[in-house]
Amino acid sequence: MGAISSRDHMTSSAANGKEHPTEFYDEVERDCFFLPEGTRVLGCQEELSTLLCADEGVALIVHLGRECTTHYVWLDHVRHYRHMYPRFSRLPMRRTRGNFYMLEASNLELMLGKEQRIRSVIKRALEHEATKIVVLVTTCVAEMVGLRLEDILEQEAGGSGVPAFCIELTIDQNLPLSDMWYNLLMLARPRRRSDSQRVNLLGFGELDSVFGREVNEILKLCGMTLNAWLVPEFDTAMAEGFLAAGTSLVCSSDLAEQETWGIRQRFPAAKFLDVPPPFGPEACWHLYRAIVKAGGKKGVPSSVRKIWVRWYERWLEAAGPCANWKVGFVLRPGDEKYLLEPGRYHGLDPIRILREMGFGVLVHFLGGEKQAEALRHRLELRYDFDRKVQVVAHGKREQIDEVLKASPARLFFTDYEPDWRILKAGKVPLTRYRFEPGMAGAYKTARTLSRMASSGTGRWGIYS
The missing domain is CATH 3.40.50 (Rossmann fold)
Incomplete structure (x- = not known):
């Protein structure tokens, strides 16, 4: 190859x-x-x-x-x-x-x-x-x-x-x-009791960010306090007070599950709640509900609901044109896990996020029709037989340039930046960093991807 x-x-x-x-x-x-x-x-x-x-x-x-x-x-x-x-x-x-x-x-x-x-x-x-x-x-x-x-x-x-x-x-x-979080939390000081209105967040990116400020606002509206925000940031003072929180919210993935296993064993009295990565309105709502649950409250406060609805209305408007476009994925045999098992892909579920915005999804599978049919069946089960999620088989893997160029998809997902294969085919590369967390991030993501698809504009120029 x-x-x-x-x-x-x-x-x-x-x-x-x-x-x-x-x-x-x-x-x-x-x-x-x-x-x-x-x-x-x-x-x-x-x-x-x-x-x-x-x-x-x-x-x-x-x-x-x-x-x-x-x-x-x-x-x-x-x-x-x-x-x-x-x-x-x-x-x-x-x-x-x-x-x-x-x-x-x-x-x-x-x-x-x-x-x-x-x-x-x-x-x-x-x-x-x-x-x-x-x-x-x-x-x-x-x-x-x-x-x-x-x-x-x-x-x-x-x-x-x-x-x-x-x-x-x-x-x-x-x-x-795999024991990094466990070892660093040797700093956690024992507490006789924890405070149910204090919460830890593990694996949610940077605190000093739009999403970090959004979470802090939601916590305040719920009458709660951020106790510790750890990984990838690590503040030793927060780590020392880790056990003061009633609940720790963990951004779920296979890695996070592996990392927190030892911590849960070390602190059996501590409560941990796994939350899907907050990409898209639905996942953000799950996070808001998890925060409310951590605080022992019965329902999401109306003030929090209003924030979500306000951003959701803006998101709907930004995502409207996305239904006119398709996003392509290129999978080799063995790559299916990245779409079918989000936990192995940092918890990120790109098809769910794209379909929530209205994009069609076209999976170009570089394998035989029998393997493609098996993949098609698994995707149907995972995404409730969504007809906008399609699989096309390509037997010859060396014809990738032709596959990209002939595809009706306007954007193509890739882990590599910049991806000149996609650019040379006249398409727009889409990396996971276009997906931003939180409701403000969901709106920005929909607006950005809609503009990229409609104009053919990516980070590296115009390819329309």
């Missing part, structure tokens, strides 16, 4: 402080429009963002060899992996706060198994006045040369009273961070 390549020239800040140009190629199979599963583990999880967005209370130490520096690009402030991001906002490519220690060990240090520098850095992190928890990120290099960094961390931090844990990254970028 052929590949498309885009070459970028960027400048990175290396560990030695010198600026140097970095060249690289991103290669994508011509018929691949969704990030591969392994890549998705790195880029679309909130754990990595949490480390990089955390306040200075989280002391972040990175220990790696020089060979690893070119692979762990986010540690070296290089924007290689621009396609990798969590659900609500782009993945930050550098630590934005202080209390960050980058330790690039020399080959000699690694071969001799020297521990002095890493011990010194751990001590510095522990002595930092803001430190409340220490996170040591390491690679397989340390283990290969016999450096037991987890033991070293325990020896240095064990008697300090400061919680600490170690994360090992593997060279293929597959980050085993």
